[in-house]
Amino acid sequence: MKDILEKIKNESIIEIDKVESIQQLEEIRVKYLGKKGQLTQLLRGMGQLTPEERPVVGQLANEVRDLITEKIEQTAYCLKRKDLEKRLRSEFIDVTMPGRKKKLGNRHPLTKVLNEIEDIFIGMGFSIVEGPEIEKTYYNFDALNHSKYHPARDMQDTFYITEDLLLRTQTSPNQVRTMERQKPPIRVIVPGKVYRSDEIDATHSPMFHQIEGLVVDKGITMANLKGTLDVFAKKLFGEQTRTKFRPHHFPFTEPSAEMDCTCSACGGEGCRICKNTGWIEILGAGMVHPNVLANCGIDPEEYSGFAFGMGLDRIALLKYDISDLRLMFENDKRFLEQF
Structure with a gap:
């Protein structure tokens, strides 16, 4: 058994001297000192020795185990030291080199x-109103x-949560909330996210952005609506912009209209963006329906008003000549850096 112990000692030292990684060192430790290791198995067989041999072999076995353990610890320290030195060399920073300029982000x-x-609308005396995206029917x-x-x-067409709750399909509910809590005169715009069950493609998304406006006061007419929106279009797209209104139907306005602007890309001459018509649809608008005023506790015999709404995403596509709506939601720096 002494010969076996001597053999284990010599072989383990040779193997430890050849290791190049902590993983290899751990494999050697398990091989000799683990629960099923060679030295452990040998010590379990000491019961077969005579009483005279046990103390001698036991002392020698402990010496071999202590030697292997110490050799492993020393080698582990050296390997970790080498690994640290290698990392320090690879991670060396030359503090005399000029720094890298960090790019600042741009507004979306x-x-x-x-x-x-x-x-534009604040300059015309409007206030900004916001409200819940989960709305009552x-x-x-x-x-x-x-x-x-x-x-x-x-x-x-609509994302319902319960029969009486849904993800708002428009920001118009905040017009109603404003009329309920505020007496005329009212002049507000309502921006925000809205949700409709649309397929995702170049011009549609189930989540998009709207901005709507509401004016309620005595003596408000369609002329006020047209004048306000004409000023808005000229401020947004340029003083050369012309507008026209086409009859339409919305449940909450009467009469209702859609407003077109001369194409900002071609100046109204016709191009691929406006499909060679020279005009681009911008928004929907109309005089607030008397039923809506009455529902909000405002006397339609005394007050009148107008409302309008536009898709903010569509305005951005037109203003910056962006061909695909999805680009604005992908967070691609190459796209965003252009703005």
């Missing part, structure tokens, strides 16, 4: 357009004069 195109539109549809059978209420 949607944020830039929103800020610009808000500044009453505020999203009923108070806005939507019939119970209006297609916008369909499950395939």
Whole structure:
């Protein structure tokens, strides 16, 4: 057994001297000192020795175990030291070299357009109103004069949470909330995210941005609506911009219209962006329906008003000549750095 112990000692030292990694060293430790290691198995067989041999072999076995353990610890220290020195060399920083300039981020195109539109309307005396994105069916549809059978209420068009709660399909509910808590005169714009069950493609998304406006006072007419929106279009797209209004239908306005602007890309001459018409649809608008005023506790015989709404994403696409709506939600620095 003494010969076996001597053999284990010599072989382990040779193997330890050849290791090049902590992993290899751990394999050697398990091989000799582990629960099923060679030295451990040998010590379990000491019961077969005579009483005279046990103390001698036991002392020698302990010496071999202590030697292997110490050799492993020393080698582990040396390997860790070498690894640290290697890392320090590879991670060396020359403090005399000039620093790398960090690039500052830019405002998102949607944020830039929103800020610009808000500044235009604030300059005309409007205030900014915000409200919940999870909305009651009453505020999203009923108070806005939507019939119970209006297609916008369909499950395939609207994200319902419960029968009475949904993700708002427009920011118009905040117009109702404003009219409920504030007496005329009212002059507000309402920006925010809205949700509709649309497929994601170059021009559609289930989540997009709107900004709407509301004016309620005595003597408000369609002329006030047209004048306000004409000023807005000229401020946003340039003084050369012309506008025109086409009859349309919205449940919450009467009469209703859609407003077109001369194409900012071609100046109204016709191009691929405006499909060679020279005009681009910008927004929907109209005089606030008397039923909506009455629903909010405002006497339609005494007061009138106008409302309008536009898709902020669409405005950004037109203003910056962006071909695909999805680019604005991908957080690609190459795209965002252009703005």
